[in-house]
Amino acid sequence: MNYFISPPTESNWRLAPSEFIADLLSRWPQALVQGLTNSPYFSHEWEIQTPSGILEGEFYKDGTAVAFMGDFQDCTNFVLWFRSLVPPEQPLVFYDDGLHFKVDITRETTAADIVSLVGED
Numbered sequence: 001m002n003y004f005i006s007p008p009t010e011s012n013w014r015l016a017p018s019e020f021i022a023d024l025l026s027r028w029p030q031a032l033v034q035g036l037t038n039s040p041y042f043s044h045e046w047e048i049q050t051p052s053g054i055l056e057g058e059f060y061k062d063g064t065a066v067a068f069m070g071d072f073q074d075c076t077n078f079v080l081w082f083r084s085l086v087p088p089e090q091p092l093v094f095y096d097d098g099l100h101f102k103v104d105i106t107r108e109t110t111a112a113d114i115v116s117l118v119g120e121d
Contacts, residue, residue, distance in 0.1 A: 002097040005082050005105065006065030013090045017043035022060070026120055042067075050074045072118075073110035076111045080091050083107060 007013060021033055021044055032047045042058035050071065056077060057068030068078060079094045086092055088107050094114065095102040101118045
């Protein structure tokens with residue numbers, strides 16, 4: 001299943017792809033990152049080996065969103081990490097590709113909050 005984190009509506013907020021990659025590699029130095037030159041939507045793709053498997057994703061060129069997939073707990077941890085990169089006043093939502101859930105993510109959101117709202121374990 002694909003997951004996403006992005007602002008819920010159009011926003012002027014942006015995270016430069018280079019800043020995202022620098023922060024990703026600071027948090028996960030073992031991450032494999034590749035720039036994408038032929039993608040109309042994504043600037044980079046990345047892969048992180050975790051104890052539960054591979055967490056992989058793509059960062060949007062416009063600097064507003066990330067698409068990713070992997071173990072749900074790994075994805076939840078990634079969402080909370082990404083939230084820490086974004087100014088607190090900027091709303092963000094976490095959702096899946098079928099919009100089976102859509103969770104507002106604030107700086108106060110915890111992994112347990114996400115699990116209880118989404119119903120995953």
